[in-house]
Amino acid sequence: MTKGEAPPALQLAVKTPAAEEIAQHLVVLIRDGMIPAGTKLPTEHHLSRQFGVSRTVVREAISRLKADGLVESRQGSGVSVIPASLRKSFKLQEAVLGHQQVIELLELRQPLEMASARLAAERHTAQELQEIIDAQQRMSVSLDWSDEGVQADLDFHHAIAKATGNPFYADFMAFLGGALRMTILTARSESRNPNIKSITLQEHLSIVQAIEARNPDAAGRAMLLHLQGATLRMTTH
Amino acid sequence: MTKGEAPPALQLAVKTPAAEEIAQHLVVLIRDGMIPAGTKLPTEHHLSRQFGVSRTVVREAISRLKADGLVESRQGSGVSVIPASLRKSFKLQEAVLGHQQVIELLELRQPLEMASARLAAERHTAQELQEIIDAQQRMSVSLDWSDEGVQADLDFHHAIAKATGNPFYADFMAFLGGALRMTILTARSESRNPNIKSITLQEHLSIVQAIEARNPDAAGRAMLLHLQGATLRMTTH
DNA sequence: AATTCCCAATTTGTTAGACAACTTTTTGCA
DNA sequence: TGCAAAAAGTTGTCTAACAAATTGGGAATT
Structure with a gap:
């Protein structure tokens, strides 16, 4: 501890990668019904402009939603939200449990x-x-x-x-x-x-x-x- | 035969996107213990050469594994496999249940x-x-x-x-x-x-x-x- | 000789642009 | 009006490059 500035006491914000942050953001939008089941997400191009990141990052975020069975993408058509009744993964929030x-x-x-x-x-x-x-x-x-x-x-x-x-x-x-x-x-x-x-x-x-x-x-x-x-x-x- | 060859009777292989295919492949490798918990995956560069796809596709595949809590990546270090005991998602195979x-x-x-x-x-x-x-x-x-x-x-x-x-x-x-x-x-x-x-x-x-x-x-x-x-x-x- | 410091090599994170493959919409023609 | 072709829009993939972080080794210092 003599030199090397002191690390923050609690390292809460660990510089979350952009893809993860956007994925979480989209999950919230979907789970709160802002993007109802059956409808389509905005296009990757639109999302990339909206969030100020490249399309690659948006695609990686959407990739995670696909893994959770939250959305489904069809080439040429778009990314649509899957109804809650037939999701195929059971997941807990990553936040610490209350x-x-x-x-x-x-x-x-x-x-x-x-x-x-x-x-x-x-x-x-x-x-x-x-x-x-x-x-x-x-x-x-x-x-x-x-x-x-x-x-x-x-x-x-x-x-x-x-x-x-x-x-x-x-x-x-x-x-x-x-x-x-x-x-x-x-x-x-x-x-x-x-x-x-x-x-x-x-x-x-x-x-x-x-x-x-x-x-x-x-x-x-x-x-x-x-x-x-x-x-x-x-x-x- | 004359034109537009007959579609396969059973459309089993629906042209799965490469990212999804590689993700599943990696899941199998991890679940079967070929890549033990605690160890690191091959580098993205290595995987991209191994599977014959671009690094983008490999990254999207790994992105899915991250969503499932199967692996964890650290910039500069690599992608390491998370022990089964602290995975945070419960998921069923996408294949039809036997x-x-x-x-x-x-x-x-x-x-x-x-x-x-x-x-x-x-x-x-x-x-x-x-x-x-x-x-x-x-x-x-x-x-x-x-x-x-x-x-x-x-x-x-x-x-x-x-x-x-x-x-x-x-x-x-x-x-x-x-x-x-x-x-x-x-x-x-x-x-x-x-x-x-x-x-x-x-x-x-x-x-x-x-x-x-x-x-x-x-x-x-x-x-x-x-x-x-x-x-x-x-x-x- | 041991330790520390710094730099170079690796490796993941992100960006930009381009093209391919597929779908949807529009246009133009009969 | 009906329909086929063309155009536009959208996701899938590739390439090249740079940024950011970690890791390892070698040089300098003690």
Whole structure:
């Protein structure tokens, strides 16, 4: 810190590339209904003049909307907005989740986790069970409770989802886990309660035992208890 | 043959734009682990030579991967693959779903629909209930059972999801409904059973009544019955 | 010898202009 | 009026160049 001017305390504006900025701008326009489904976007030429960037940048922005299934382009015709009812990607805002949103996302996750535990209890193979136990082990021996521990925790739930044999469960739980990752991290770092780790491990153990015993009802109940406890620990600090 | 050669019987290859094709190719490479998370993609220059296209096209392809949260680019450094654990979009293949995949997707949907019905029963407002009833009405008066009817059916489930007050439920159910839309359509068109409509309407009615009575258990049970019946009707024809 | 500093090579971000491929609109002719 | 050809408009692709940021190595200094 002797020389080299001090970096900004919070590096909030990281110089977002133009294409990304314009893409976000267009997403807002579409989602707020300013450009209704079925209608066409302004031409690339028009957009490039409007935003003061080259057509290349506009095309890269539109390219992203296409990837999200938000628009569809036809050569010679234009770029039209696809109705919300048949979009093919489910995406979360890149902005950090607010308190209310975290609660809502957890509410979406709960029935899935319960079903996941039930199905895992019914269908798991020996290898899949071992992976669940491994994640549990990794979590119990992790010293730093705030990073490696969270990863092992997420891995535990992911391993259960994989043991359902249904890849959609595995993928979607991984997706939700990633979205909640930051929230879990901050929640844990703010909590000084040293019992949390042992409590969490005990809850996990109940789940593992129920799955191992191939008892779907018990697995679902254990998972529900774990989630309710975790939600409390996360939303009230 | 005389002029304008006959178009291919099945227009399977519709002349996919190069950018889209390359994007899909890269997605496969990443998802199959050929380019592991944390490593960098080949440079844009290298990829453009490798695929025989201009750098512009490569950039548009990479732009799509960025939209999916699959990669991240840093000016001067390169484009690196993001670990699967923290992707921020959940997406289905654009290819039509196979039989097994439909079953798996329905299995993912079931616990969500049940939770959705339960929450709707607990929290719905008068207006939200009216929207559910409207969709039910629209379905009962729909003459063409194969298109307008399916839309009303999906609207019914979507209305229930909205009545939970949790926007994630609404969004995700809409997403799943859109993905299953085609499957439902073909399944219905192949079934000549005229009772299906009345059976479905009766099942829907049970759900509406349970929600109106603010009885979560009954709503969940009615939804479960409906889904099990619908699954049977869809997967066995 | 180790460290620091600076510069050159890489690599992504952006611009400009041009042409090709396709669609839509207009024009001109019968 | 009806219809085909031409023109204009729009997206897809290419090329060339420069800007901005990172990276690595070599030279200068300590």
